[in-house]
Amino acid sequence: MKKLILFALIGMFALTLSACGERDTRIHVGANIYTYGDNFMNGVVRPELERYAEERDIRLDIVDSENDQGKLNDQVDTFIDRGVDVLAINLVDPAAARSIIEKAKAADIPLILFNKEATEAGVMDIYDKVWYVGTDSAEAGIIQGEMMVADWLANNDWDLNGDGVLQYVLLKGEPGHPDAEARTLEAVKAFTDAGIQVEQLALQASNTWNTGEANDTVAAWLTSAFADRIELIISNNDGMAFGAIQAMKSANVDLPVYGVDALAQAISHIADGEMNGTVLNDGVNQARATLDLAINAAEGNSVTAGSPWIIRQDGTKAVRVPYVPVTKDNYQDFQ
Ligand code: BGC
Ligand code: CA
Numbered sequence: 001m002k003k004l005i006l007f008a009l010i011g012m013f014a015l016t017l018s019a020c021g022e023r024d025t026r027i028h029v030g031a032n033i034y035t036y037g038d039n040f041m042n043g044v045v046r047p048e049l050e051r052y053a054e055e056r057d058i059r060l061d062i063v064d065s066e067n068d069q070g071k072l073n074d075q076v077d078t079f080i081d082r083g084v085d086v087l088a089i090n091l092v093d094p095a096a097a098r099s100i101i102e103k104a105k106a107a108d109i110p111l112i113l114f115n116k117e118a119t120e121a122g123v124m125d126i127y128d129k130v131w132y133v134g135t136d137s138a139e140a141g142i143i144q145g146e147m148m149v150a151d152w153l154a155n156n157d158w159d160l161n162g163d164g165v166l167q168y169v170l171l172k173g174e175p176g177h178p179d180a181e182a183r184t185l186e187a188v189k190a191f192t193d194a195g196i197q198v199e200q201l202a203l204q205a206s207n208t209w210n211t212g213e214a215n216d217t218v219a220a221w222l223t224s225a226f227a228d229r230i231e232l233i234i235s236n237n238d239g240m241a242f243g244a245i246q247a248m249k250s251a252n253v254d255l256p257v258y259g260v261d262a263l264a265q266a267i268s269h270i271a272d273g274e275m276n277g278t279v280l281n282d283g284v285n286q287a288r289a290t291l292d293l294a295i296n297a298a299e300g301n302s303v304t305a306g307s308p309w310i311i312r313q314d315g316t317k318a319v320r321v322p323y324v325p326v327t328k329d330n331y332q333d334f335q
Contacts, residue, residue: 024059026057026058026059027058027059027085027086027294027295027298027299028058028059028061028082028083028084028085028086029053029058029059029060029061029084029085029086029087029088029291029294029295029298030061030075030076030079030080030082030084030086030087030088031049031060031061031062031063031087031088031089031090031290032062032063032064032065032072032075032088032089032090033045033046033062033063033064033065033090034065034067034072034090034091034092034115034116035064035065035066035067035092035208036064036066037067037208037210038208038209038210038239039209039211039237039238039239039242039261039263040209040237040238040239040261040263040281040283041090041115041283043263044261044263044281044283044284044287045090045114045115045283045286045287046062046287048283048284048287048288049062049088049287049290049291050062052287052288052291053291056291056292056295058291058295060291061079061082061084063075065090065092067092067207067208068092069091069092069093069096071092072089072091072092072100073099073100073103076089076100076103076104077103080103080104080107080109084109085109085110085298086109086110086111086112086294086295086297086298087100087104087109087110087111087112087294088112088114088290088291088294089111089112089113089114090113090114090115090116091113091116091118092116093176094116094117094118094119094176094177094178095118095119095120095176097113097118097119097120097123097124098118098120098123098126100113101118101123101124101126101127101130102126102127104127104129104130105126105127105129105130108129109129110129110130110294110297110298111127111129111130111131112130112131112132112133112290112293112294112297113130113131113132113133114132114133114134114286114287114290115133115134115286116134116177116178116179117132117134117137117178117316117318118132119176119178124315124316124317125315129297130317131293131297131303131311131317131318131319132316132317132318132319133286133289133290133293133309133318133319133321134179134286134318134319134320134321135179135281135282135286135320135321135322135323136320136322136323137178137179137181137182137183138182138183138185138186139322139323140179140182140183140186140260140279140281140323141182141183141184141185141186141187141189141190142186142190143279143323143324143325144183144186144187144190144234144258144259144260144277144278144279144325145186145187145188145189145190145191146190146325147258147276147277147279147325147327148187148190148191148232148234148256148258148276148277149190149191149194149196151256151276151277152166152191152196152232153194153196155256158231158232158256159231160228160229160231161229161231164197165196165197165198165199166191166196166197166198166199166231166232167198167199167201167226167229167230167231167232168188168198168199168200168201168230168231168232168233168234169200169201169202169203169218169221169230169232169233169234170184170187170188170200170202170203170204170233170234170235170236171204171206171214171217171218171233171234171235171236171240171241171243171244172184172203172204172205172206172236173205173206173209173236173237173240174205174206174207174208174209175205175207179236180205180209180236183236183260184203184236187234187258188200188234201221201226201229201230202221202224202226204217206240209236209237209239209240210239210240210243211239211240211242211243211246212243213240213243214235214239214240214241214242214243214244214247215243215244215246215247216243216247217243217247218233218243218244218247218248219247219250219251221247222247222248222251222253223251230255231255231256232255232256232257232258233255233256233257233258234257234258235257235258235259235260236259236260237259237260237261237281238259238260238261238262238263238265238266238278239259239261239263240259241257241258241259241266241269241275241278242259242265242266242269244257245257245269245274245275256276257274257275257276258275258276258277258278259275259277259278259279260278260279260281260323261278261279261280261281261283262278262279262280262281262324262326262334263278266278266326267326267331267334267335270326270327270328270331271331271335273328276327276328277325277326277327277328278326279323279324279325279326280323280324280325280326280334281323282321282322282323282324285321286321289307289309289319289321292304292307292309293307293309293319304319
């Protein structure tokens with residue numbers, strides 16, 4: 001009998017607990033990552049979103065959009081049906097912002113876009129409660145370009161055929177993604193701006209900025225007709241640079257390679273001399289800025305209230321977290 005009462009009590013206690021759970025009054029954020037298959041978004045940004053949500057004591061629902069914009073549209077509908085207070089969205093297709101912004105506007109829910117900036121001109125103006133958190137896309141390419149130029153000028157033996165021209169291959173991220181486009185342009189422009197002639201031997205894009213794809217690409221380049229002419233591998237991100245490193249190891253080749261993001265693995269590759277440089281893409285602060293803006297928007301405050309973030313007054317409605325160069329000279333600071 002005593003046992004029965006005890007079980008009944010435990011049962012009631014459990015019920016009370018779950019009822020409390022249902023009455024969660026904290027700010028509710030509906031968020032996604034465009035694909036959990038992305039080293040940077042899944043390895044740096046998502047963990048910090050989750051950690052920082054706990055620190056700020058908010059309720060965060062986060063889902064994987066599996067690199068499918070249609071799926072993301074449905075996920076946003078579901079979040080709106082569930083009554084989230086604010087949306088934090090990592091677009092799959094940077095050209096598809098309009099449909100997401102229109103959904104948020106129709107439901108009168110504030111929207112923070114992060115990491116993939118909308119590419120349609122003027123689309124940020126159709127709703128007064130949409131903002132963007134990311135970076136200045138060109139900055140990463142400029143910094144990566146500057147470090148490559150400095151190293152090229154300091155290492156005469158990198159010009160393997162001694163023609164004074166840099167023969168390079170380039171691993172590009174998603175075509176149409178502002179980060180991929182700007183990094184590709186600026187990294188090469190740094191050479192021509194410095195008066196160094198360049199010859200592009202090959203360029204290959206990867207929609208999900210993917211290590212495995214880059215491995216296959218570089219493996220193919222290293223057995224191609226121009227294999228012996230490659231002097232430098234430029235990668236739009238670290239994830240693809242890792243693929244290049246794997247392919248070089250298998251082919252017993254050692255060419256200079258540069259990435260962007262400063263993932264932990266990139267820092268150890270720099271320490272081991274397997275990678276020449278990267279650029280810190282500060283995903284931790286991008287995650288924090290995303291939630292700081294989201295919480296303020298949900299509370300009806302000015303979005304940057306009480307935070308260190310600054311919204312650019314240039315029509316982009318963007319918070320842009322700075323990039324930082326990482327080379328063999330300063331990688332210890334990032335370990
Ligand atoms: C990062 C890439 C990532 C991409 C995803 C970029 O800012 O540097 O590593 O794949 O964002 O959108
Ligand atoms: Ca050359």
